[in-house]
Amino acid sequence: MNARESTELLVPIEGESGIVNARSLARNIARELGFGMVDQSRIATAVSELTRNIVRYASGGRGEVVIREVAGPADQPGVEIVVSDEGPGIADIEFAMREGVSSSTGLGMGLPGTRRLMDEMKIESGAGRGTVITIRKWRRQSGK
């Protein structure tokens, strides 16, 4: 489908080592795609936050992360990361996205914090339906 060869990586998450693994692979791919140091840090941190939710809340602490190269709206290079699990799901996504809601319950800085680190974030979930969170970041065009 795609003319040029693109990167895609599937990382199974099982326990805490999965968090470290997924975030370093995400950083490596971001670096290969030409993202700067700060964006690499943002992307790796977003992956760390989302995969920790899997390890803490999903059934058996299992899930998976797919990291792939995508083209942005202006055809700029970008990265898309899909974090999914078959855990209890999020019953009220709007509530979970509210500032300060999840941080008190241990959900890291929660989803709003992760959203701020990325350009796009989409959450598909429901009670008992598991969770699929897709995040994207586009490379800045300036520079090279």
Added chain:
Amino acid sequence: MARVPIIRIGDMLIASVQEDINDREATDLQDELFQLLERTGAMGVILDVSLLQLIDSFLGRMLREVALGARLLGAQTVVVGIQPAVAVTLVELGLELTGVRTALNSDKGLRLLRQLMARTRTGNWSWNERSRKH
């Protein structure tokens, strides 16, 4: 399991956090620091995070808990070497390291820690007073 070695120099404890520390190791480091503070009566802690390319909410919370917990055990903590990219990310993530003293590098961190420790000893908390020799 890779552990974070904690070095004791005089009445200071120094730990350099390794690059790929996981949640369990971070919690272990915190526990071990508190135990060492109690056992040695050390009055200062330097936490070197310059190798960390990432501080997420879990690690950030650990840094805050070390600083606050150490203070309850009579010790001052300085976190040194937060990388610029990490600092930007922490701010955007919304993580406030309230109550955590930081310094650009370990030289500056040591200087700050010595000042803080001297003031703890003399009970003198004025910034303007020169700290007494110890």
